[in-house]
Amino acid sequence: MRLLYFAWLKQKVGHAEEEVTLPEAVTNVEQLLAWLAQRGDNYAAALSDPKSVRVAVNQEYARPADPVQNGDEVALFPPVTGG
């Protein structure tokens, strides 16, 4: 799975993207965030407030229960502030 981070999520995680292989138990967005949060202090800090994290799976906004799998492009970012 290709993971992308934007804005302050990128700064807190420390990189803009990475490739990961999901454990079998991780099948949806909510599980993905929980799994990421225990990968290190940087992830835990970035994901400490789930309300301020938005997720897109394959460039579509996704909800906690939406499925994820290896091969997906998953982006994590704060609420958008363009315009």
Next chain:
Amino acid sequence: MRLLYFAWLKQKVGHAEEEVTLPEAVTNVEQLLAWLAQRGDNYAAALSDPKSVRVAVNQEYARPADPVQNGDEVALFPPVTGG
């Protein structure tokens, strides 16, 4: 009094402006329109439908009861359609 006509009122009356001297009995907009209407067929035709005539006295929109006097600039025109 200086009278100005615009749009189809100008066409029906036959001229764009004229100088008139008001009879003493004419002191408001409503009386002015009634007096004008009996000055000839062209005026009668132009003023036959009072609902479609707007009046400005000294470049301000005026109502039937608003006063007029010699020296005023009075304009007669249809409802506006700009923009």
Next chain:
Amino acid sequence: MAVRVQREDFDPGQEIAALTANNKTIGGLTVFVGLVREMAKTRALSAMTLEHYPGMTERMLERIEAEARERWPLEESLIIHRYGRLEPGDRIVLVAAASAHRDAAFEACRFLIDWLKTKAPFWKLEEDSQGDATWVEARESDEEAADRWQ
């Protein structure tokens, strides 16, 4: 803050650039440009002639603009309206409002054009391809649009 009634065309890009130049308080600018359409209600137009009341027209536009600036915190505003003979595709009118925030810019711009359409002395004479000329009648929908702002 300006009002112009003119026969000549105008350049929206130049007007927008002038409105926003050197004013770093502006966060949003809304501009409306009205154009002559080829199709009137039921027939194709070849031209349109706009008549106005020199003096009163400018005065009413200035008043409409002043009213907008009382209602919204505007940094800039502009009304340009043409008169004379215009053809389909030609620009007729430009109204613009600039403010720190987009709400004010949108609402003031809409207000300017809605009020202009019912308060500013302009009259349109449409000519069709047969050479028939007809004065455009005022639309009730324009009155209703203006009434929203009362």
Next chain:
Amino acid sequence: MAVRVQREDFDPGQEIAALTANNKTIGGLTVFVGLVREMAKTRALSAMTLEHYPGMTERMLERIEAEARERWPLEESLIIHRYGRLEPGDRIVLVAAASAHRDAAFEACRFLIDWLKTKAPFWKLEEDSQGDATWVEARESDEEAADRWQ
């Protein structure tokens, strides 16, 4: 009908001219231009950096534009949004909608900017004169503005 996400500035006049050229069905064009303001909530900005999500940003803007064209009878529409480092007074975004009638042009233009602000992946990093950089937080008022169109 077009969407552009670009680092370079754009010329509103050129865009407006291109939108209305050779289309005599257009009666009204509404354009909104968003600019970098010098004053943020509590402090003076020296610059702002806009980050985006290449690919998804374009996709979302195209969807927002398609949605506007389903809701209103538009002749033309355009969204341009910049990314990268911008300074106070710089243009950020242009949205435009052209239609036979001004109602549709105004409403569609407003819809485009309201939805863009809550759906398009852009993030703003503000820098003040001390060199402090802060990510702009999403505003509830933007969510509310977008919700009006649900």
